[in-house]
Amino acid sequence: MIQKKQLEADLAQIFGEDRVSVDPYELAHYVRDIAELPGMTHLLFKMKPLAVVLPNSIEEISSLINYCIIHKIPIIPRGAATSGYGGAIPVTEGIIVDIRGLDRILKLDEEKLTVLVESGVVWEELLEYLEHRGFTLRSYPSSARSSTVGGWVAEGGTGIGSLKYGDVKAQVNSLEVVLPNGEVINTATGIPSLEISDNVTKYFTESEGILGIITKIELRIKLKTALKKFVTVFQSLESLYSCIMELVEQSTPYHIHFMEKDYVNFKIAVKGEEKLPKNRYISLIVYENDPDLESNVNKLNEMVDRNNGKVLNMEIAEAEWKERFYPMRIKRLGPSFVPSEVYVPLSNLKDFILELLKKFKNERLGIEGIVSSNKNAVVMTFFLDDERKQIPFLMGFYRSFEVVTTAIDFEGKVYGIGIWLAKFAEKYFGKEHLAELKTLKSRLDPHKIVNPNKMFDVSTRFGVSLNPMLTLSVPLLRIGRKFFPPSRHPIFGIILLLIIIIAIISGVFWVLSTFFNIELIDLASVLLGGEY
C-alpha cells in the first residue's frame, strides 16, 4: 500500500495542493451521506477514506483513474450525497472524488431540445438556467436544490414530472464516462475497448457509479409550460386513493404528490400553521397548461366531488408546490428519523399503506409519496426517532428494512441499492439486466477500482457478506426494539445488543458450517492470516 505522504504528493501533482486532502478532519465529512447511520456501520466497513480530491476537469479524473489502476486504489465518486443508500460513501479504503467542481452548463440546443452539462451541475441551477431561456426540465428530483445531475443520473429514480415524462433514464440522451480502465467514452456510441458499438447509456444510468465516473450528461428538455396546481383534501385514504387512480386513468397530470394524514399532521405541527386541514389525506395535483388543461381540470373537479373531497385555494396550492423540495420538514419533530423509500404498484398502493399503518400502529410514522408513472408510486416513510438514544435507534433500523420487505410482498421493489439493499438488486434491475451489469463491471473493472463493494454482493471488512448478516439482524433488531423502546434505561439496551451481536455471529458461523462446510477452526485460520 502506498504511503500517505507519497499519495498526497502524487495526487497534488494531478490536482494541485489546494484540491487534495488527507486531513482526518476533512475526511470525516465524506464518510456519510444524507442517512444517519448507526455508529456500528464503522465497525462493519473500512469507511475512512485515504484522500478526497476535488477535480474540475475530465483530464484530472482520467489521470486519477490511471494512477489508481497502477496502485490498485479504489475510487468512490460522490455528488452532493443527497441519497441515503450509501452509494457515495466508502466501504473500502479509497479516494473520494467529489464531482461538484464539474459544474458548467456546456450547451443548450434549442432545435434538438437538449442540454449538455457537466455532472456536478445542481438540478435547480439548471432548471433556473433553462426557464430563464424559455425551456425547462422534463423531470427532476425532489432534492433538486442541492443534488447534482450526475448524482441523480447515477443513482436513478423518479421525481417531479416523472408521471408525465418518465424516470431519470427517460431524460438522458447520452453520457460521457471515464471508465475504470481509463477510457473515456460517449455511451451513445458504445465502448470501443470492449468492441461494443451499441448505445450503452441504459447500463450507466442507475449504476450508482460502479461502472465509471460520469463527467457529462446530455439531457432531453422541453419548452417551458405554465403549470396549474391544485391541492385536494379527502377524509379517508380510500377516497384519496380512488381519486388518484381515476386521475391517472382519465387525465394526464404532470405531477401528483400525496400525503397520509399523520404526515400532514406532522407537517402542520412543524410549520405551526393551519393552512392545511388536520387529520386529512392530501394530494397536490399539477397539470401543464396545454390544450388538454380544461378537460383535465374538469375531470379533476368531477373526481374530487365524486370522492367527497375538496379543492383548496390557489394560494395553498402554490405553497405546496414550493414545498415539493421539502419532504423532510417533519424531521424537526424527531430530531432524527429512520427513512425508507420504495416503489409500489399503484394497484396495491392503498393496501400497502394500510399494511404499514397496521404493522407500525404505535410508531410515529409519516408516509408520503409521488405517483411516478401510470403503473407505480414511490412511497417514502419516515419513522420519527432520536439518534441520541443510540441503542434503540440502532435497533429501530429494522423498520426501514421491513418497509422494503412489505413493499416486495405487495409486488413493489426498492428505490435504490447502494450498500444496504444488494440482496434486492435482481428484483430492482431484473435478472437479465443485472447479469449484464455484472459482466460489464467485471470486464471494465477487473481490479475493482471504481466504487467497489457496492450493489452486488457487499462484503464487510471481515470478508463476510453483509446480506446474511442483515437477514439475521432484522428480526433480532425488531425483537430488541420491542423489548428496549427508547424509554428504557441504556444498560438494558447494551445487554440486549451484546446478546444480538453474539446471536448474529453464532448464526453466521452456523450458516457457514452448515451450508458451506467451513468450520470455525478454518475461519480462525484465515482471520489470523496463517497456518493454524
Add this chain to the structure above:
Amino acid sequence: MDLPEIRRLNLTDELFICSQCGYCSSVCPAFKELTARWESAGPRGKLLSLKDLFLGKEKITKSFAENVFKCSLCGYCKEVCQVSIDLVSFWQSVRAEVFRNNLWPSSLYDLKESVQEEHNVYNMPNEDRNIWSFEVEDIIEDRLNSDAEIGYFVGCVSSFTGRLSSIPESFVKILNHLSIDFTLLGEEEWCCGSPYLLSGAYPLAKELAEHNIKKFEQLGIKTLITTCAGCYRAWKDEYPHLGRELPFEVKHAVEYIAELVDMEKLKLKRVQDLKTTYHDPCELGRISGVFEAPRKILNQISDFIELPKIREESRCCGAGGVLKITNPELALKVGFKKIDEIESLESLGVDTIVSACPACYLNIEEVIRERDSYLKMRDITQIVAEALGL
C-alpha cells in the same frame, strides 16, 4: 465538548435536527466562490463538525474557526433550510464559541482594539465622527445632543468613509427639507457593536449598546432612525437581547421615508433617465424583512426593474458578516457574482444599482470599479435627495 453559547440559545437539538440535505451549502454565496469547495467549509459541513464537537469527537480547531468566518451571514441558508433551523443565530453563536476559544481571525482582534480604544471600526479619533457633515454643518450644529423625538444614528461606515458622506448628508437634507426636528450624538455616538455581534463577542457589544441606548434615552427620542442596514439590525434585533427593551422604536431610513410618502408629507418627483434596480441588503431584507419600502420609493422616482432573484432569495453582495474584514478577497468574489447577475440582464436597461446599506455600497462599488462595469452604485437616500432637488 461543552458549547455554552449554543446551549444558551437552546440550539443543541438543532445539530441533530439537521437533515444534511445540503440545501444550505448549495446556495451559500461564500462557499460557492471558494477555490476549493471542501465539505467542511460549507454550512452543511460546519453543522456536522459542530455535532462532532458536541459529541466530543472533535475540538474547535483553527481550520474550523477559519471556516466559520468564510460566511457573510446573509441568511440564505436559513431561508432554504429543509428543517427550519435558525442558522443566522446559529452561526453567530458558533462564532461566540470561536471567540471564547481565542481563535478569531487576526483581523478581528485588530478591529477589537480599534473599537475598544476609539469606539469606531476605523481606529479614527471619535471626535472626528462629524467629518461627514461638512456640507450640512449649519443644519446639524444645533441639533447635536439636543432633545428631539427623532434620533439619527449615522454609523461608523458612513461617518468615516469620505465618499459615503453624502448618505448621511442626503438624509439630513431630507429631514431638514421637511422641517423635521431630529438629534444626533456626534462624537458621543459609538460603534453600534454590529461587528462584535456578527463575530460572537456579545459582552463587548453590550457595553457599546448600553452607551448608545443611554445617550438617546437622555435626549428623549421616540424613534431612532439609521441609514445603515447593519446598525439597523443591531439596534432592532440584537439590542433587545442584550439586556433590556429599547424605550423607543427603531426604523431604517427607507421605512421612515416610505411612511412619509404614504402620509403624503413627502412628494417624490421622478428623476429623468434613471433606470434602477434594488439590491436587498441581507440584514435589512432577508433577516429583518424590510422589502416593500425601498421598492415603493424607487417605483416613484425611477424606472424600477426587478432582478429575477429578489427579497428572500436575493443574492448577497459579500460585504456582510464581517467577511469584508476577515476575507476581503472572498467578499469581492461574492460581489462579482452580484454584478454578473445584473450585467447578464443588460437588455433590461438597468444602469443604477440602489441599496440601503453603506457596507453593500462599498463592496458593490469596488466590484463595479474592478470590473470596469457600466453600472453605477447609489444609496436610496442619495436618490431621494436628488428627486427632491436637494
